Amino acid sequence: MSRAVTLTILLAGLIVIGSSTPVWAAQMDARINPNSDSSPFKMNYQKTVFIEYPNGGELFDVLQGHEWSVIGTADSSDPGVKNLMRQLNDKIKADGSQAHISDLNVSYDIHLKARNINTSIDYRVIIEGTLTNYVITKDAQKTLVDLGWRGLTANDDVVIDGHELNFPISILLEEEPEASAFFVGTEAEDVLHRNLINADFILQQPLTNWHFLFDPTGINVDAGTFGLSEEISGFVVSSWTMGESSLREGRQVERVFEAEIMADQKYIVRSVQSSDQGNLAAIGFGALDVFDGVEIAGVTPTPPQDYATTSTGDFPVMIIYGMAAMAAIAGGAFFMFSNRALKNTKEGQQGIDPSRLQGYQTSSSSGGYQTNRGEAQLKDDSSYQQTRSVYDTQSSQSPPQQTPPPQPASTNEEAACGCAASADMGSECDCAMQGACLCDATCGCNADICKEQVNSMS
Structure with missing residues (x-):
């Protein structure tokens, strides 16, 4: 009974977790060196907005044939980049982390293309910067690294080179004011007013749910990507990744928000964001922990003695033992069923007893040639109903066959x-x-x- 309850709870949890979906989307790539005062990081924010007019209409007439792009880059000397860096640092501090962004570069690419039945606007903002002050404490055995800075989010306007990049409706108001008039004051405006620069879910997903890998010899190959010298070759590289649908992370799908507009025709505005992804690496062997509500990693140069794990910690071991137990149960049930079926099987000759059959010649001479053909028939019909062929039903409907004339008795x-x-x-x-x-x-x-x-x- 207890096993059945446990399996029921596990299945229910799988259904609930698998059907839940996060709200935001971003892609993070960061490499932390606890032996250095700074480390690089990169965030990629993407979103696509579709404006659909399947029946044509005035909105189609306004957007017909339009195609344009807004592309640019800026560094920390730009006032807009400084404002974005301030927003990101305020968010990191609000999340309880002591880490700080000291440098930031921004590149953006917004592209609109009108088609016969819809118009698509692709938004992409990439920020690359330098993270500092992430080391909490350090001694000869271990370094505590702050990992609570992952929710890099801006909730206010981000204006760079005169273009507001954080809210998709802003660029439409700037470049397509006549088309934007269809959205103002409708639910579509709410869809287009969701901030693009948002990585809250990457922070909300605990690192214990991420896939974990470590490579004792990874530095020999990847030292160049970390900007490290050969002095630390042979150390462990720990990496945590998220974004794959699993029992722990949940089902990762695209984020879709949609609204309808009733004007001269029915128009649909749909916002689509890719699923969240994260790649976080650290020099050394990282053991996760929580300090004052902030996730940290205790990093050591080498893993503990006799330590072994897989990409998902102890979870695969549970799966392996569970699959082995299920296979053993299935094999036992199969052998029990086969043994029972074998006992119920009769041994020896099955069907008609050969002693009850007699031969009957069916061939005769034809011209100058005779064959030796014949058939077997029952000597009596006492058990005919038990042994008769299924074809007897058909043969009973056909005209009776004439019996061969008796051979003349020899004199x-x-x-x-x-x-x-x-x-x-x-x-x-x-x-x-x-x-x-x-x-x-x-x-x-x-x-x-x-x-x-x-x-x-x-």
Whole structure:
């Protein structure tokens, strides 16, 4: 009973977790070196907005043939980039982390293209910067690294080079004011007013749910990507990744928000964001923990002695043992069923007892040739209903077959005939096979050639 309850709870949890979906989307890539005062990071924010007009209408007339792009880059000397860096640091501090962004570069690419049935606007903002002050404490054995800075989000306007990049409706108001008038004051405005620069879910997903890997020799190959010298070659590289649908992370799908607009025609505005992804690496072996509500990693140069794990910690071990137990149960059930079926199987001859059958010849001579064909029939029909063929039903509907005429009984005269066959063989005169007859008038042979010879002699 307890096992059934446990399995039920596990299945219910799988359904609930698998059906839940996060709200935001972003892609993070960061490499933390606890032996350095700064480390690089990169965030990629993407979103696509579709404006659909399947029946044409005034909105189609406004956007027909339009295609444009807004592309640019800026560094920390730009006032808009400084404002974005301030917003990100305020969010990191609000999340309880002590880490700080000291440098930031921004690149953006917004592209609109109108088609016959819809218009798509692709938004992409990439920020690359330098993270500092992430080391909490450090001694000869271990370094505590702050990992609570992952929710890099801006909730206010981000204006760079005169373009507001955080809210998709802003660029439409700037570049397509006539088309934007269809959205103002409707639910579509709410869809287009969701901030693009948002990584809250990457922070909300605990690192214990991320996939974990470590490579004791990874530095030898990847030292260049970290900007490290050969002095630390041979150290462990720990990495945590998220974004794959799993029992722990939940089902990762695209985020879709949609609204309808009733004007001269029905228009649909749909916002689509890709699923969240995160790649976080650290030099050394990282053991996760929580300090004052902030996730941290205790980093050591080498893993503990005899330590071994897989990409998902202890979870695969549970799966392996569970699959082995299920296979053992299935195998035991199979053998029990097979053994029971074998015991119920009768041994020896099945069907009709051969002693109840008798042979019957079905062939006769044709011209000068005779075959030896026959069939087996029951000596009696006492058990006919138990042994009759399924084809008897069809044969009972057909006209009854004529029984072969009985063979004439042999007589002394026939046996005396020099050219007659043996009475036991039941065949015609032997002389029919030789093409001549030596019978006299007293021969009782039925062969035509014998009859003709007898007539000619009488």
